[in-house]
Amino acid sequence: MASVKPSIRQLNACLKCVRQTSSLNGTPRRFLSASAAAREELQTQPTTAPPPPQSATKPAAAITDEKPAKETPEYMQKWGELDPEKVDWKRDERRLVRRDGTQPVGSRRRRAILHRSSANKAEEIAFEELPYQCFQEARKFLMGDRQEKLNDIQTQSLRIKNLMDQDPAVSGGPKAKETRLRSMRDYLNELVILADINDPIVKKKFEDGQGDMNKPIYRYLADQKWRKYKRLVLEQRISQFNIVPDLLASIDPVADVDLGFGRKDIAPGDYVDSATSEQMPRLTVQTFVPGEKLVTVVVVDADVPVPEKDSFTNRCHFIASNIAISPSQTSIPLIRIGHDDRKTEDPAARKIALPWEAPWAHKGAPYHRLAIFVLEQKDAKALNIAEVEKTKRLNHNLKGFVDKYKLKPIGASLFRTRWDESMPGVMERAGLKDQVDVEFKRKKIEPLPHKRRTERMR
Template sequence: MAPSVRQFGACLRCVRQSAGANASLSGAPRRFLSSTPVTREEMQSQPSTPPPPSPPPAATPAAPAEAETAAKETPEYMQKWGNLDPEQVEWKRDERRLVRREGIQPVGSRRRRAVLHRSALNGAEQVPFEQLPYQCFQEARKVLLEDRQEKMKEIETMTLRINNLQAQGPAVSGSILAKEARLRSMRNHLNELILLADINDPMVKKRFEDGEGDMNKPIYRYLADQKWRKYKRLILEQRITQLNIVPDLLPALNPIADVDLGFGRKNVSPGEFVDSAISEKMPRLTVQTFQPGEKLVTVVVVDADVPVPEKDSFTYRCHFIASNILISPMQTSIPLQRIEQEDRKTKDTAARKIALPWTVPWAHKGAPYHRLAVFVLDQNEAKALNVVDIRKTKRDDFILRSFIDKHKLNPIGFSLFRTQWDDSMAGVMERAGLKDEIKVEFKRKRIEPLPHKRRTERMR
């Protein structure tokens, strides 16, 4: 048994049983802690006995041809990997192979998949998760069900109170402001009751851990928000403080959306150094919001470390601006490359989304690293911006504060990466039309020591 499942391979009763008389008399198969495939989660109302197997479909002449075509499309070395079940792969190598060959992510945690795999090897009985024959588990579910019924009654009562208050005139509540304050307080309490009704349900937690939660439901948005704030947001706040994004670019920044940045197949963590050959192409973004409804956002990429040798200081440069991009809790991807292709086909310039095309990040030889900040800005009241006016924005000396104030934007998401001179930077700059900048090299100015600290020939 693998080390990851050694402690959780079987229940305590089965561990205590020996392979002697008790096991031989009982003849019962060894029961593992969890032996339920994710695809059987919806069998709550069905009996535990499995349905009779359906007869195999009749073979058709087209079936062998389709199998041969699929086998030809898959390389031979990938076929040698064998069958990879997304619910039972337990090794990192098999997980990478599954994503590479099938394009499917593994389901659930690695520990649970390992238990399912071991139980399948031992021929354990497949029992749905909600029907696990553990007395404590079933009794706890009864308590949770009673609590949920109480919360549902409170939700109905609160909904009725809100409807009655909306139908009343403002004079009954005292004033319009007092009525709005009461409605806001009652709606907040209603949202809290909706979360409390499902937050202790084991099926809800299981679906969320398996990545099958519906983000249109408040409970899954809440769980995803809490998970993001406990780890990824803390790292993001640390990078914002360490790399002085505040106050260099903005006076304050409070991200409320999870932004995942990547280039091609490479995922980039906040503040990571990215090779210039990789960042030459347009990045890909995934923005997960935790609030209901659709939003129109603007994506801005700013270089915060453009050197100005004449003034011995730094300035800003805008590398990319795209506006009027629709996102929602279910629609998280921002395919910038596909948006660029659609803009090329659109003849109406006002209907395009990319205002300033992608400019490759570059740095001089010997200069400090450059911070490339990626901001996701929420457009006020989901109103579309005029891309023609934004196209007039100058790339050099770009001030993000002024841009946000001018267009009434609100930063909700943030990520960043860093770039510096590397072996492929010269080729990237040449392809970008920056041949004159390749020869520029920054060197540290030598500071002469004070006279009394100079070493004379006699001291040498």
């Protein structure tokens, strides 16, 4: 088998060409008087990352909270019909995204060939029947390697079955038997992935966004793609904005959380207008482990000023529990959940414990960090909503909340808010009319006596 791995890598390189043709610890305490808004703006301006490529695992039907589509302007109608599988000009690609909100499918070279073939009315050839000798020879070799993996899967499955029927005393006790079974199942899952990972049809479907997330190979490919870009950006933002340890002691994201308001996607750490964030966001949570989970969504503001103590505290803006997600069920339609809760007469059947409170900030105060956490409920057991409703909004302790209900953080995102022109209206509608005229101003700090003369001489 030592000689098979280099050959597979070489053949994959050939197939790729053909496919194109078709402060954790020690973080200093933050003081309100020492939080200069201008300085923080300057430090955080260069952190905006370029938008990542569209995830191949994000279903188009996941957005359920969107507003009705606006009428297409007349000048956009003149662009004609744009097929996502056949646009081959950059201009048409931009128009497709701008007008229809749809990303082109596959590579530009592949789309160009499909466009020319349809224009010339050429006969369509299935991807696996492309008449390229190198391609077909490579497929034969990979099919032979796949058959070897399928034989290994059959053998491993038989071994697991025999071990399950075996007396635990022969295996060294129940614990030793369970440990061995766990190891054998992990190896079986690895073989299942290796059997399909070199299949060009699988890779084509994944790149075209047609992968079935109920299958292990597509979950594995989606997980690897997420970890190479989006997870790194999220970890950088969590560290940069001190979400850990200000709100949680630690977090190891294992689920892809996409945040948006209306039709606008929000990258971690972006500013959101107060008028936009007045409505509940939409969340898409992509998990990469099979099975259904029950999760709790919590939104916390980590920068509520406390002037009398020259410090900050936390405020909980939203809590919803007992929400089911799975690799194929990724959407968390909070607006629809809110509508269903208002129609439900049984309090125990509701999911929203603390309704959405619009984020707000005082004039002159530093920006507010609002973190969204997706917390997995232990053993998929439902929480008592009546008990969760007793959670205090102000001085919210997220660490204590997680420990009390035995929750596990699996994903997160964040955005920022600050004073803007629409903030007074948002505060009035939220019942905070007395806070509209409150303005924070910086006090000039007088120098010490021995420094006054030196400063006058400068």
